[in-house]
Amino acid sequence: MIGRAALLFGILSLCGACAEQGEGPVLSSGDRYVAAEALTADYRLGTGDKVKVSVYNEPGLSGEYWINPDGTLSLPLIGSVPARDKPVAEVAAEARARLADGYLREPIVAMEVVAFRPFYIMGEVAAPGQYPYASGMTAMNAVALARGFTPRANRAVVRIRGEGTAAEVNYRLTPELIVRPGDTLHIGERFF
Numbered sequence: 689m690i691g692r693a694a695l696l697f698g699i700l701s702l703c704g705a706c707a708e709q710g711e712g713p714v715l716s717s718g719d720r721y722v723a724a725e726a727l728t729a730d731y732r733l734g735t736g737d738k739v740k741v742s743v744y745n746e747p748g749l750s751g752e753y754w755i756n757p758d759g760t761l762s763l764p765l766i767g768s769v770p771a772r773d774k775p776v777a778e779v780a781a782e783a784r785a786r787l788a789d790g791y792l793r794e795p796i797v798a799m800e801v802v803a804f805r806p807f808y809i810m811g812e813v814a815a816p817g818q819y820p821y822a823s824g825m826t827a828m829n830a831v832a833l834a835r836g837f838t839p840r841a842n843r844a845v846v847r848i849r850g851e852g853t854a855a856e857v858n859y860r861l862t863p864e865l866i867v868r869p870g871d872t873l874h875i876g877e878r879f880f
Contacts, residue, residue, distance in 0.1 A: 714845050714858040721864050733771045733779060734851060734870055735759060736805030741783065744796035749787070752802055765791050776801060804869040805851075809834045811875035812841035827865040830873055840877045847874040 733739070735755050741763065743749040749764050756762060759772025761779060766786040771779045780799035787795040804821040807830060814835035822829075827846050837843055847856040851870025859865055867873065 712858055714860055720848070720859055720866055721862070730775065731801065732773045732775055733761075733801070734805055735772065737771075737801055737869070738803035739771075739776065739779075740800050740802045741780075742798040743787065743792075744798075746792065746795070755805075807867055807869060807871045807873065809873040809875070811873075812838045812877050813875050814838060821867070821869040825867045826863060827859070827861055827867055827873060828863050830867050831875065837875065842876045842878040845876065847876065848872070849874070 733755055735757050737755045738752055739755070739761065740752045741750055741761075753761055753763065755771050756768070758768075759770065760768035761771040761783075762768050763783055766783065769779060769782050769786065776799050780797050783799070784795050784797040787797065804823070806818045807821050807825070808818050809830050810816040813831055814837075816834060819830065819833045827848075831837060844861055845858050846861045846865070847858055848867075849856045849872045850868060856872075856874060
């Protein structure tokens with residue numbers, strides 16, 4: 689009888705551990721654990737980002753613009769410039785080329801991101817919801833923005849679904865785990 693009870697307890701413990709972590713393995717290394725500077729170096733634009741465009745000596749063409757839901761950047765004179773999944777420098781070069789094609793002689797165009805698209809956090813945090821992204825944000829920063837863990841929160845694992853992906857991936861919750869714009873974080877519930 690004691691053997692059956694021990695076996696049942698072991699099975700329940702394994703089920704609880706699986707439910708606590710979600711499906712799949714828990715990652716503790718990889719591209720989510722790199723320095724935040726590496727993220728901003730090859731940052732790709734997406735819907736919800738806001739960029740500042742400066743055209744030298746042309747204040748009427750300069751300003752701050754949002755990336756549209758269709759992934760384009762609407763600029764004066766030249767219209768829509770494709771921006772989704774492209775680096776800022778590539779979009780600026782495209783805008784410069786279009787302005788040089790019949791509008792301005794040798795235009796100088798500078799572009800920078802002034803507001804990143806938001807990230808989302810749900811589950812066992814005090815205030816789940818949408819929050820503004822800041823450069824260099826970690827999963828621990830995201831939990832702090834959401835006013836911390838609830839008493840039932842699993843503080844060891846976070847599930848993250850990157851923007852444009854369908855599956856959540858389990859990550860070990862460490863101070864080095866970075867969040868990207870558009871990510872959805874899910875803090876699960878612990879059972880023991």
